[in-house]
Amino acid sequence: MGSLNKFRFLHQARKNQWLKPSELKELQNKKLRAIVKHAYYNTEFYNRKFKDAGIRPEDIRTIDDMKKIPFTTKQEVREHSLGTILAKNVDLNKCKIIPTSGSTGKPLKAVYDIAADDFSKAINLRSMMENGLKVRDKWVNIGDARTSNNPSWFQKLGVFNLQTLSIFDTIEDQVNTLIKIDPATIVGYPSQLKLISLYIENNSLKQINPKNIFTTAEMLDSNTRELINSSFDVELVDLFGCIEVNRTGWECSEHCGYHLDVDSVITEFVQDGENISAGDSGNIVYTCLYNYAMPLIRYEVGDVGIPTEEMCSCGRSLPLMKSLEGRCDDFIILPSGKLISPRVLSLLIKQTEEILEYQIVQEKPDEMSINIVVSQNLTSDKLEQIKLEAQKYLKNEVLVKVKLTDRIKRGSTGKLRSIISNISSEND
Known part of the structure; x- marks a missing residue:
């Protein structure tokens, strides 16, 4: 039944993007009232949060009422036990539990029923699909193959049959696959x-020809x-979101900005606690409208974007975010000159649940530090394991030091960059 629901949801979602703006707003308001009521009566976290703010579910009728609701921070989610949120x-045995990527240096968990x-x-x-994916396409995701699921019955029939390519493989192996x-x-x-693109260009390869x-x-x-x-002779499409609420926006072929998935998530742009005007830069705040297992209401995700009142020339009614302003982590550069994606080390570190925050700093070509803040003492064995796994992936070309700290310094914007390299590269 779950798989059939997925196709039903997809059919409705593809219709929603062509609704009138007023219809989309009413759909948002209806879903907002439902999730707020559910969170108030069914989660300890939001019941207490609403009562402390002196509000009840009936006080939130439309998006305009959301300013009455306090923000939810990542720090709060980390500090409260999962059971209160x-x-x-909720039966965790029947849920999907996903550790976040830790791209902010703050790994968390998301739970979906x-x-x-x-x-x-x-x-x-x-x-x-709105950008060219076909039902029976050969489809490859380059990511963490360790977390990929077993194929469903329809994937075995070649429908949306996604294969995961391990980011931990060498670039040469990934290209060959x-x-x-x-x-x-x-x-x-x-x-x-x-x-991968640099490898393709450096080796003048022509055998990889994706449509999308x-x-x-x-x-x-x-x-x-x-x-x-x-390198691929295509016009790529950028998507964005976060693990906690998944997809929240995407480009179409017009590349006028990012269409916001307002039928699944309310996206606010906030500065100093107030919603900002179109064209200004604001911190992104999400309210997920469909995850009743782990509700997140006015959740501060840590990214920054610029909304616009312009409508896309494609004709879709989904509103636009003009641009996204987020973190740009550095590549790690080995003494041999080889570049390592910042995402790889993040995926290695996120497996250790005790780590609250981390930052990797490459001081020299052959030396780096992994600075970590932990929720409880890590055993010397775990610290050694983190170091050895990192060194192994880095081909033992880099000496890795793991350091415990009480606090990791933020940048001038207040954001935490998870990987900083003080080594320059001509490919950066």
């Missing part, structure tokens, strides 16, 4: 696709976009 009677996971995947599929699979669609981190490339999970700069487009 999850809804009553079956219905929320199906809806989330439908919204994600919409963004790709792509040549072997010959995918029509590739999804990956911009940093990793940049390395989607980038996600990291900031995409214009130089990286141009390099990937040139």
